[in-house]
Amino acid sequence: MHKLVLIRHGESEWNKANLFTGWTDVDLTDKGIQEAQHAGSLLQEEQFVFDIAYTSYLKRAIKTLDYVLEEMDLLWIPVYKTWQLNERHYGSLQGLSKKTTAELYGEEQVKLWRRSYDVLPPALTKDDERYPKHDLKYRNMDEKLIPLSESLKETIVRVKDYWDREIAPQIMSGKNVIIAAHGNSLRSLIMFLDNLSPKEIIDLNLPTGIPLVYNLDDQLYPIEKYYLGSEKHIERKIKQVAEPDNIME
Numbered sequence: 001m002h003k004l005v006l007i008r009h010g011e012s013e014w015n016k017a018n019l020f021t022g023w024t025d026v027d028l029t030d031k032g033i034q035e036a037q038h039a040g041s042l043l044q045e046e047q048f049v050f051d052i053a054y055t056s057y058l059k060r061a062i063k064t065l066d067y068v069l070e071e072m073d074l075l076w077i078p079v080y081k082t083w084q085l086n087e088r089h090y091g092s093l094q095g096l097s098k099k100t101t102a103e104l105y106g107e108e109q110v111k112l113w114r115r116s117y118d119v120l121p122p123a124l125t126k127d128d129e130r131y132p133k134h135d136l137k138y139r140n141m142d143e144k145l146i147p148l149s150e151s152l153k154e155t156i157v158r159v160k161d162y163w164d165r166e167i168a169p170q171i172m173s174g175k176n177v178i179i180a181a182h183g184n185s186l187r188s189l190i191m192f193l194d195n196l197s198p199k200e201i202i203d204l205n206l207p208t209g210i211p212l213v214y215n216l217d218d219q220l221y222p223i224e225k226y227y228l229g230s231e232k233h234i235e236r237k238i239k240q241v242a243e244p245d246n247i248m249e
C-alpha cells in the first residue's frame, strides 16, 4: 500500500478578500500560516514521514509546504516545483471579487465558472499585464502552453501529465509523497484518482490547509481517503469554500 497526502495551501490574502486568484501570486495570511503549521503538527502526531514533496510555482503553496515540513522536521527532503500544479488559470476573472461577480452575472454563472468541468472563464488577452508571460517565473515556458484561461478540463490535462511523468513513478517506487497545491489543481488530481464524473466533481470543495490522506493500492487506485483533523471544523471550512457568500469570514 502507498500513502499520498494532498494539501491545499492555507488561507491566502485573496481567499480572505474573496477575490478570484488563479495564477496571481498572493501570499498567505497569518491565519493561513497557522493552518499550515497546524497541518504539519497533525501529520507529525500521526507519524507521517515523507520522502519527496511537490508543489506549484505559487508562494501560497510553496510556503504552506515549507511550514508543514518545518513542523515535521523534514525541511531537508527534496521539493519539486512545477507550473503544472499551479491553480487553474481564472482568465480575466483574476482579481475580481467573487461576490460582486455573482451580483453582476448571477450566482449560477459564477458557479459554472467556479465548479463546472468544462466552462472556460473569460480569457485574458496577451497584452494584459496579468498574462503569465509577463511574469519572470514563466519566461522559459513554451508560449503554446501558457493559458489565457482554463476550465477544470484543461487543468486536468496538465496536472495528469505531471502526475504520470513525475509523481506516480515515485509513489510506485515506494516513496511517500506530499503535494501542496491549490483548490482546483487538487480537484483535478482527485477527479482522475477517484474517477469522478463531470457531474460528481461539481460538489467537491477543498478546505484550506487540511491534509487529505490517500491509501493507494499497487496500481495507485484509492483504497481509502480521509482528512486529518476535527470533522466538524473541516465540514465548516468546506461549506465556506462551496458557498461564495460565506467565503468571507
Ligand SMILES: O=C(O)[C@H](O)COP(=O)(O)O
Pocket (backbone or CB within 6 Å): 019, 020, 021, 022, 023, 087, 090, 114, 182, 183, 184, 241
Ligand atoms: O483561484 C482562486 O480564486 C481560488 O484558489 C480557488 O477558487 P474557487 O474556490 O472559487 O475555485
